[in-house]
Amino acid sequence: MDPNNSTRLNKFISESGHCSRREADKLIASNRVKINGTRPELGTKVESGDVVTVDGQEIMGSAPGKSDRVYIAYNKPVGITCTTERSVQGNIVDAIDHHQRIFPIGRLDKPSEGLILLTSDGDIVNKILRAENAHEKEYLVTVNKSIGKGFSEKMAGGIPILDTVTKPCKVSVVRRNVFKIILTEGLNRQIRRMCEFLDYEVTQLVRLRIMNVHLGKLKVGQWRNLTEQEMAQLNIAISGSTGSPPKKSSQSAAKKRKPQHRLKGTGSDAKPARKSAKSRHSSSKNKDSGSDSRRSARKPGSRKSPTSSKRRK
16 A cells, blocks of 8 residues: 555455455444454545454555456356355355465356456456446356247347346357357346246356456366456456446446336247236226216206306307
C-alpha cells in the first residue's frame, strides 16, 4: 500500500489475498475485523502503519504491483465443489492444494466440468463477475437426444427461467446432440434450466473459455498459471470496472425481462396457457352478476328519453 494514501478496509483485505471484497464486507459486518485492536466503523480506511486483523490473524498489505498474487486456470472435474469451505468434502481448495490462499472466481456446478479461474487477488473477483461487464463464457453441451429444428434460435433468443428471460446468446450445433453456447450472464444452473424448458436433459457440460482464457489442452484435474499475455488482456477487459458489487438498480434489470405470460408446451407450437373451464365460468358469472346489478339499480319505467339530455329552449 502506498504510504501516502489510505485504502478502504474491504479493499485492503481483498487486495491482501485473504478473500474477495464482498466476503470482506461480510467479515467487517460480523465484527471479525479489527484495526489496531478496535472494531472499525463502516467505511473506515486503513492508513500507513495500521495493523489489520481478521479473527486475530494479521492481514498483510498487497505487494507493489500485486507481484505476490497468483492467477490460476483449473480444469475442474465432475464432483468438485467450488467452495473455500474446507469442511466440505471435495472442495476446490483441497483439490488444487496450492501453497497460497486462493479462491475461485465465480463457480461451476458440481456435475459440470471444465475451466474455472482461481486467484489470491480478491480485488479482481468482482470486476470479472459483475454482470454489467457482459464477459463471455463458452460451453460445450451434450444433451440426451437429437437436437431438433429451431433449437438454436429458441436458445439464442432467450428462455424464460427463474422469473426472468435469459439474455440473447450465441448457439451453434456441433453434432447430432452436441452444441456450443456463449453466455454473458450466469444464472443458477442456467444452461441446464434452458435445456429443460425445451424438453432436453444435459448429460455433459464442459466450460471451454472465460473471456480470453481458454481451457485448451489442460487435462481434467490439472491447473496452470495464467500467462503474461492472458493477464494483460484480462486487465484490459476489466479496466472499466470498479469492482464494487452491483447496485440494486442493476440487479433489478433482470426483472424487467420477465415473460409476459407463462408458455404452455416446449415445442414450436408453444402457446399462452388458456384459462381453465372453472375460471372461464367464474369470469362469465361475474360479468352476468355485474349486468344484473346494473339493471336492478334502474327503476322500472325510468328509461331515458332520447331528448332528456338536451337543453330546454
